[in-house]
Amino acid sequence: MTHPATSLHTNEFSRRANSYLKHNIIQEQVVKKLIQNIKTKPKNILDLGCGAGAVYHEINWEIDKFTGIDQAKNMCTLHPRDKKVILLEQNFENENLLKNLGHFDIVISSSALQWANDIEKLIENISKITDNIAFALFCDGTFNAIYTLTKMPNFLPNSKHLLKILKKYFHIKHEKIIYRLNFKDNISKFRYIKQSGVSGGERKLTLTQTKSLIKNYPHTYLEFEVLFVWGKKI
Numbered sequence: 001m002t003h004p005a006t007s008l009h010t011n012e013f014s015r016r017a018n019s020y021l022k023h024n025i026i027q028e029q030v031v032k033k034l035i036q037n038i039k040t041k042p043k044n045i046l047d048l049g050c051g052a053g054a055v056y057h058e059i060n061w062e063i064d065k066f067t068g069i070d071q072a073k074n075m076c077t078l079h080p081r082d083k084k085v086i087l088l089e090q091n092f093e094n095e096n097l098l099k100n101l102g103h104f105d106i107v108i109s110s111s112a113l114q115w116a117n118d119i120e121k122l123i124e125n126i127s128k129i130t131d132n133i134a135f136a137l138f139c140d141g142t143f144n145a146i147y148t149l150t151k152m153p154n155f156l157p158n159s160k161h162l163l164k165i166l167k168k169y170f171h172i173k174h175e176k177i178i179y180r181l182n183f184k185d186n187i188s189k190f191r192y193i194k195q196s197g198v199s200g201g202e203r204k205l206t207l208t209q210t211k212s213l214i215k216n217y218p219h220t221y222l223e224f225e226v227l228f229v230w231g232k233k234i
């Protein structure tokens, strides 16, 4: 699946790295749930879209090595560093890069895989370098009311489609959660969307569309659909 906002959004993450940390309320809850449900205490971890280190911060067991990949320089700058941490400022869809990293006890990714241009290929490549996965990603139920109102194409992946792909390679346990975040007014909602890094899509709205959306948005909340998957290779 290709979406036009992809090339934009990584620059966006870099540009908004500090502001992301203040507007990632949902992502914080997501990463906690994702990591709390990993029971195997894996020692050699690969984190795709590691950002400023949310996954690394949640790991509360002894590890040997933590490799994080993120193509946004300013996010990597905020990631904790120590002798166990290797940070690669690269595209996690780069097949050669993944192939040459060796084998991992687990590949984790929180709030990042929804940006993949070819999620099917990426999952296949991941299955070659690990026996275990833990992913949480935003799906196309996110900002549902906005997409319905504006009739904009939704580039986020569909959870059923994702599960179908994942089940080709992994025995999985999954959970889908709809989060609702309440705001005092519509302007704050759209400011949140802009700062949070969840959607690259809102930048495609014209000024008139944005104004109309701010006026007509029907709910006090924004909704986010998150798919959690924990899997073991078939």
Ligand SMILES: C[S@@+](CC[C@H](N)C(=O)[O-])C[C@H]1O[C@@H](n2cnc3c(N)ncnc32)[C@H](O)[C@@H]1O
Residues within 6 Å of the ligand: 010, 013, 014, 024, 027, 031, 048, 049, 050, 051, 052, 053, 054, 055, 069, 070, 071, 072, 075, 090, 091, 092, 093, 109, 110, 111, 112, 115, 116, 196, 197, 198
């Ligand atoms: C919403 S942030 C999540 C960061 C962190 N995992 C967390 O839970 O807070 C998504 C991150 O994925 C990174 N990202 C998105 N697509 C990427 C790609 N193709 N290659 C590498 N990094 C990517 C972005 O730069 C950004 O830092």
